[in-house]
Amino acid sequence: MGIEVVVEGLTKSFGKQNIWQDVSLTLPAGEVSVMLGPSGTGKTVFLKSIIGLLKPEQGRVLVNGVDMVNSPEREIMETRKLFGLMFQDGALFGSMSLFDNIAFPLREHTRKKESEIRRIVMERIDVVGLLGAEGKLPGEISGGMRKRAGLARALVLDPQIILCDEPDSGLDPVRTAYLSQLLIDLNAQIDATMLIVTHNLDIAATVPDNMGMLFCRNLVTFGPREVLLTSDVPVVSQFLAGRREGPIGMSEEKDAATLAAEQMNGNGSGPRTGPRTVVPQLEPSPGMPVRQGALRRRERVVAMMDRLPEAARTAILNSYTPAAGGVRP
Numbered sequence: 659m660g661i662e663v664v665v666e667g668l669t670k671s672f673g674k675q676n677i678w679q680d681v682s683l684t685l686p687a688g689e690v691s692v693m694l695g696p697s698g699t700g701k702t703v704f705l706k707s708i709i710g711l712l713k714p715e716q717g718r719v720l721v722n723g724v725d726m727v728n729s730p731e732r733e734i735m736e737t738r739k740l741f742g743l744m745f746q747d748g749a750l751f752g753s754m755s756l757f758d759n760i761a762f763p764l765r766e767h768t769r770k771k772e773s774e775i776r777r778i779v780m781e782r783i784d785v786v787g788l789l790g791a792e793g794k795l796p797g798e799i800s801g802g803m804r805k806r807a808g809l810a811r812a813l814v815l816d817p818q819i820i821l822c823d824e825p826d827s828g829l830d831p832v833r834t835a836y837l838s839q840l841l842i843d844l845n846a847q848i849d850a851t852m853l854i855v856t857h858n859l860d861i862a863a864t865v866p867d868n869m870g871m872l873f874c875r876n877l878v879t880f881g882p883r884e885v886l887l888t889s890d891v892p893v894v895s896q897f898l899a900g901r902r903e904g905p906i907g908m909s910e911e912k913d914a915a916t917l918a919a920e921q922m923n924g925n926g927s928g929p930r931t932g933p934r935t936v937v938p939q940l941e942p943s944p945g946m947p948v949r950q951g952a953l954r955r956r957e958r959v960v961a962m963m964d965r966l967p968e969a970a971r972t973a974i975l976n977s978y979t980p981a982a983g984g985v986r987p
């Protein structure tokens with residue numbers, strides 16, 4: 659089972675530029691979480707801070723008892739082995755075949771024999787649906803295949819935590835839908851804790867158990883998916899609706915005068931009139947194991963029900979009630 663990641667009071671700046679401050683959240687073990695946010699709000703910086711590649715000036719990130727911000731570098735390096743990373747562009751070596759790319763972490767970090775490496779690599783290539791393409795160079799395959807190869811490479815060291823940075827970038831809607839299903843199937847198979855950074859609304863609506871959003875140097879919210887999906891917080895509802903009207907502008911935040919003018923014109927970001935539909939979360943494909951993370955999540959969310967907003971409670975109850983169309987385990 660995956661490992662929980664506890665983020666406490668994290669603040670990161672580059673020189674005088676504060677990226678975000680006082681971010682606290684817990685990625686529950688074995689569950690899938692998504693971090694949303696407009697471009698430039700520091701989502702990638704957040705991922706890099708979790709694995710200790712960037713150093714926030716305040717706060718802690720606890721993984722298996724190790725603080726990825728303040729512990730000695732040796733402990734951080736050791737703990738980093740628990741992570742699988744999938745970067746935006748797949749980050750593959752252009753001169754190596756897919757097989758060698760995917761084998762790279764095993765050859766670099768383990769003393770396994772080539773026969774064992776071959777077995778593991780081919781197994782992961784099968785999981786991401788790339789059997790037959792293992793001899794190709796990254797330049798000879800499509801962007802979607804490169805993403806899947808990046809995911810296969812993230813999986814070879816049996817990670818307990820998987821971080822995906824914009825897995826959908828450059829993919830068409832159909833490929834994105836396949837990738838979403840692949841992420842859920844993977845979670846069912848390996849029960850790893852997953853954090854996906856994206857601004858893709860389809861992934862946000864259908865993949866995660868939990869969702870958060872970074873905006874304006876703060877974590878706006880983080881919790882069960884239904885909380886964000888039914889939220890009336892202006893920045894959240896604007897983002898989820900993909901509207902121009904609201905606090906998010908082209909360069910992140912709009913000034914107060916523009917916002918006031920929008921509200922005068924009736925284009926404001928006030929409360930919605932009708933309820934927002936929460937689409938069902940993706941289920942693992944037929945033949946896949948039951949997602950253990952979903953079972954644990956159900957217990958966790960039911961226990962916190964009385965602390966959640968009413969719209970989120972209703973959405974959760976609907977998803978867990980077969981009569982209401984809910985199909986969750």
Ligand SMILES: Nc1ncnc2c1ncn2[C@@H]1O[C@H](COP(=O)(O)OP(=O)(O)OP(=O)(O)O)[C@@H](O)[C@H]1O
Nearest residue numbers: 672677695696697698699700701702703704824857
């Ligand atoms: N190593 C660095 N040194 C200085 N500034 C940096 C560094 N890395 C990131 N930044 C700055 O931090 C801010 C957040 O960048 P980040 O890439 O995390 O945003 P993001 O939310 O992932 O954006 P996008 O959705 O467009 O990928 C940007 O202003 C960026 O220029």
